[in-house]
Amino acid sequence: MRVLVTSLKGGVGKTTTAVHLAAFLQLRGPTLLVDADPAEGALVWARQGAGLPFEVAGPEDARPKRFEHVVIDTAGHPKGKTLREYADKADLVVVPTSPGMLSLVSLEQFVGELEGLPLKILVTLVPPFPSLDGLRTFAHLKARKFPHFKNAIHRLAAYEKAVLAGTVVQNIPDSRALRAWEEYVMVGREMLKR
Numbered sequence: 427m428r429v430l431v432t433s434l435k436g437g438v439g440k441t442t443t444a445v446h447l448a449a450f451l452q453l454r455g456p457t458l459l460v461d462a463d464p465a466e467g468a469l470v471w472a473r474q475g476a477g478l479p480f481e482v483a484g485p486e487d488a489r490p491k492r493f494e495h496v497v498i499d500t501a502g503h504p505k506g507k508t509l510r511e512y513a514d515k516a517d518l519v520v521v522p523t524s525p526g527m528l529s530l531v532s533l534e535q536f537v538g539e540l541e542g543l544p545l546k547i548l549v550t551l552v553p554p555f556p557s558l559d560g561l562r563t564f565a566h567l568k569a570r571k572f573p574h575f576k577n578a579i580h581r582l583a584a585y586e587k588a589v590l591a592g593t594v595v596q597n598i599p600d601s602r603a604l605r606a607w608e609e610y611v612m613v614g615r616e617m618l619k620r
């Protein structure tokens with residue numbers, strides 16, 4: 427499977443999503459994460475601490491043919507050419523989107539740019555109850571008839587700790603780490619169902 431993780435907006439959880447979907451796919455077969463972000467977020471994550479349970483490479487060093495699954499992480503607002511180059515080869519384009527009006531406005535624009543591609547929006551960074559931001563975001567996606575994952579990713583400190591420790595969230599000693607990992611497992615299962 428070839429999965430592209432991209433968005434117009436920065437800081438919406440692209441790298442976090444790419445890393446955990448790669449960890450999910452690695453359980454099923456050899457998986458490569460291509461870090462196509464010049465800021466090298468995923469490469470930095472992989473280099474520090476405990477390490478990641480799958481291969482991470484920059485676009486020049488990547489040997490995608492050797493892997494069953496490939497996940498590509500991009501920078502926010504990737505250049506049109508980069509986007510098309512990767513998107514045209516992807517089985518699925520995952521677009522992480524955090525709640526909030528400005529996120530949804532930039533999503534609107536991005537969905538236009540990605541027209542015709544196998545797109546699926548992932549709602550990320552959902553604040554805890556009693557916030558209704560997550561529900562509002564889903565209502566908006568539904569009203570606009572935008573294809574989206576039914577499962578969302580919540581705002582949990584465990585994800586941030588995983589970056590600091592240079593590992594995946596399931597290895598973090600945090601009471602919510604397992605829940606955090608299960609959220610991506612649910613999204614991963616949805617991804618395979620299509």
Ligand SMILES: Nc1ncnc2c1ncn2[C@@H]1O[C@H](COP(=O)(O)OP(=O)(O)OP(=O)(O)O)[C@@H](O)[C@H]1O
Nearest residue numbers: 436437438439440441442502551580581582585586
């Ligand atoms: N679900 C979450 N809960 C809590 N913190 C999160 C979550 N997802 C991401 N973060 C944190 O938010 C920050 C941005 O996440 P991330 O780097 O994954 O986003 P990005 O879209 O890749 O950003 P960029 O556009 O800069 O590449 C990071 O510090 C990350 O640890």
Ligand SMILES: [Mg+2]
Nearest residue numbers: 440441463467
């Ligand atoms: Mg990133």
